[in-house]
Amino acid sequence: MFSFSVPLGKLVRRVSRLRGGGSALPGLVVEKIDPGFMQRTLSTLPHGVAVVSGTNGKTTTTKMVVELLESQGLRVFTNRTGSNFTRGVAAALLGEVDWRGRLEADIAVLELDEAHAVHFVNRVPPRFSLLLNVLRDQLDRFGEIDKTAQLLQHIASKTTGTVVLNREDPRVARIAATLDGPEVRYFGLDDSLLSTFPNDDELRAGPGSPAPAALPQKPPADVVLRRVGADNADFEYDGATVTTGMKLRGVYNIFNAAAALTLARSICGGGSAAPDHAALLTALSQVAPAFGRGESLVVDGLPLDLVLVKNPSGFRLGLQSFPAGGYATMIAINDNYADGRDMSWLWDVDFESLREDGVDQLTGSRAYDMALRLQYDEVSIRAVQTDIAPALADFIRNAQGKPKRVFCTYTAMLAIRRELSKITTVEVVS
Amino acid sequence: MTADSGHAPPTTPSADASKGTIRVLQLYPRDMNIYGDWGNALVLQQRLKWHGYTPELLEYNVGDEFPDDVDLIVGGGGQDSGQLVIQDDLQSRAETLRGLAEDDTPMLLICGTYQLFGRFFKTRSGSVIPGIGVLDVETHGTDERLIGNVKVTTTEFGEVLGYENHSGQTTLGPGVAPLGTVPKGTGNNSKDGQEGARYRNIVASYLHGSLLPKNPAIADYLIRTAVERKYGSFTPGGPDDRYAVLAREHAIRRPR
Ligand SMILES: [Zn+2]
Numbered sequence: 001m002f003s004f005s006v007p008l009g010k011l012v013r014r015v016s017r018l019r020g021g022g023s024a025l026p027g028l029v030v031e032k033i034d035p036g037f038m039q040r041t042l043s044t045l046p047h048g049v050a051v052v053s054g055t056n057g058k059t060t061t062t063k064m065v066v067e068l069l070e071s072q073g074l075r076v077f078t079n080r081t082g083s084n085f086t087r088g089v090a091a092a093l094l095g096e097v098d099w100r101g102r103l104e105a106d107i108a109v110l111e112l113d114e115a116h117a118v119h120f121v122n123r124v125p126p127r128f129s130l131l132l133n134v135l136r137d138q139l140d141r142f143g144e145i146d147k148t149a150q151l152l153q154h155i156a157s158k159t160t161g162t163v164v165l166n167r168e169d170p171r172v173a174r175i176a177a178t179l180d181g182p183e184v185r186y187f188g189l190d191d192s193l194l195s196t197f198p199n200d201d202e203l204r205a206g207p208g209s210p211a212p213a214a215l216p217q218k219p220p221a222d223v224v225l226r227r228v229g230a231d232n233a234d235f236e237y238d239g240a241t242v243t244t245g246m247k248l249r250g251v252y253n254i255f256n257a258a259a260a261l262t263l264a265r266s267i268c269g270g271g272s273a274a275p276d277h278a279a280l281l282t283a284l285s286q287v288a289p290a291f292g293r294g295e296s297l298v299v300d301g302l303p304l305d306l307v308l309v310k311n312p313s314g315f316r317l318g319l320q321s322f323p324a325g326g327y328a329t330m331i332a333i334n335d336n337y338a339d340g341r342d343m344s345w346l347w348d349v350d351f352e353s354l355r356e357d358g359v360d361q362l363t364g365s366r367a368y369d370m371a372l373r374l375q376y377d378e379v380s381i382r383a384v385q386t387d388i389a390p391a392l393a394d395f396i397r398n399a400q401g402k403p404k405r406v407f408c409t410y411t412a413m414l415a416i417r418r419e420l421s422k423i424t425t426v427e428v429v430s
Numbered sequence: 431m432t433a434d435s436g437h438a439p440p441t442t443p444s445a446d447a448s449k450g451t452i453r454v455l456q457l458y459p460r461d462m463n464i465y466g467d468w469g470n471a472l473v474l475q476q477r478l479k480w481h482g483y484t485p486e487l488l489e490y491n492v493g494d495e496f497p498d499d500v501d502l503i504v505g506g507g508g509q510d511s512g513q514l515v516i517q518d519d520l521q522s523r524a525e526t527l528r529g530l531a532e533d534d535t536p537m538l539l540i541c542g543t544y545q546l547f548g549r550f551f552k553t554r555s556g557s558v559i560p561g562i563g564v565l566d567v568e569t570h571g572t573d574e575r576l577i578g579n580v581k582v583t584t585t586e587f588g589e590v591l592g593y594e595n596h597s598g599q600t601t602l603g604p605g606v607a608p609l610g611t612v613p614k615g616t617g618n619n620s621k622d623g624q625e626g627a628r629y630r631n632i633v634a635s636y637l638h639g640s641l642l643p644k645n646p647a648i649a650d651y652l653i654r655t656a657v658e659r660k661y662g663s664f665t666p667g668g669p670d671d672r673y674a675v676l677a678r679e680h681a682i683r684r685p686r
Contacts, residue, residue: 145464145509146509146510146511335684341578341579341593341684341685341686342465342593342595342638343466343593343639344465344466344469344593344638344639344640345465345466346466347466347467347468347469347472347640347643348466348468348469365680365684366677366680366681367680368673368676368677368679368680369644369677369680369681371673371676371677372643372644372673372674372677373469373643375670375673376469376472376473376476376643377472378476384673384676386680
């Protein structure tokens, strides 16, 4: 079927590109003149639509799923997150479709922000969904953690094929009981790794008090992360354990690799051929974090790890995944809209692991909130400076000869990345 | 912006002989603990030490035995689900808690606990959740969520700073006084420009942040009141509040 909206939308896209405009305008135009465009285009895909949602790790996990599927020879359409999800997807589709509106892809893998989830899945029911976790994040925008769980439940209820759930997050695992349509598969963690994943509900519960609403019995998982080494990991599936090299750092990233593997197996296992596991593992070992989600850099010949922290669980995992000793440490906390304005969560993180070596530099618009937090955990602080540029320069000058670690919120990470490239040669490791 | 390099971090005053022990009870930390509520308990614990007293941190959760000789009580926010979980247990402790309040025990009640210490919470669908009536306040659920940085003007504690996030709107009766008025933010409700409630030695508020770290005047009020009530008089120590002062200066300029 020929639709006039596609050529027009593509034209608007070209013109707005030439004028240096954003990507949303052409999406807006095509939505206005042809509201069914996105739904119609996505419905032509042979493997349908897969969505990835949850509070932490969506972007890197979506990237992993895409690379895993590509290793199986699938052509994948995916989205970049933007201010308006539907409009952004429509705009991205316009860039990919031919003049007759056909998308040269086998499947769409979309990162779905909780805020846009309901609207999107009501219009485009996904064939697959992957629900990662419900953590205390962005509560100032979404109100309550139980509300976030409800949004994920809604995504699951609209899924027509397979729902992949985190077995270790009770709020996510419990969604299974509410479903009667789709098939449910789980990804899981070895018991020995559970302690590195504190549940938000257990943050300050007294010793011996039971975690609320834990599943009475753990269902079997399709893929289980058994062990995490310095640069490799063990995954168990189909009754066997395999070891693979990993470029990703941090246990929580590698747990999301188990999530991506489960989804990729569900998607590829649905056809006539079984997935090519050697290719899947090779792809998995090559995955690097998505831009702006934490990076390992080399600055002045020494490693500098940027660790993104945006909620208490993420910060605790960051502190636990990277031992403090022997490193110079900087913490950069901004409270811009993209970071979340509410700083309460800093009080739900335990900073005692930093007590021995102290913190070298604090920065960001909320540097003094961080200083106050560390004071109450009796962690010594060598310098505080709210402006990121001079703080980073001081940090690098004073920590010469030491590997460095920077814990930062999202907009602070972007600022640091920008400044680093101005003051020193940066080599990206992963 | 403030460059503040190179100074020594605030130090913990060396604890000589303790001037006494203060038992701080966290109410329902398992179910009513969100938005940094732990920060308030931590601040009381550390400042008691810095003032030269020995803190003893206790917890009371659903079904526990209620501890004796409690000197100070803190209760946190919580989600609607948390409030439902504790509701019956709280009713069974109503008399004890009312007794402690009337006996001038200092208490800090934040958000969800503030609401449940009032007369009732009426949800949007019209069902009424009874409170324990320690405070002469009532709360009505609304569709509107009040979210953002808040500044409260008070006569007792100067400017109080925090962050609010609630959809219940609270109205004060004649039996309590407001904690203060709100030039920035919303507070108790979207109508009368008041925030929080004061009754005997109780401070109730919607503010997270956590509240006490950036408002050490309230923390020290609760500590002084607890110590005077138990030992007759209070001798302060010397907590170093320079980071609190700077954090307040920066917080006050942040957007809502
Ligand atoms: Zn609240």
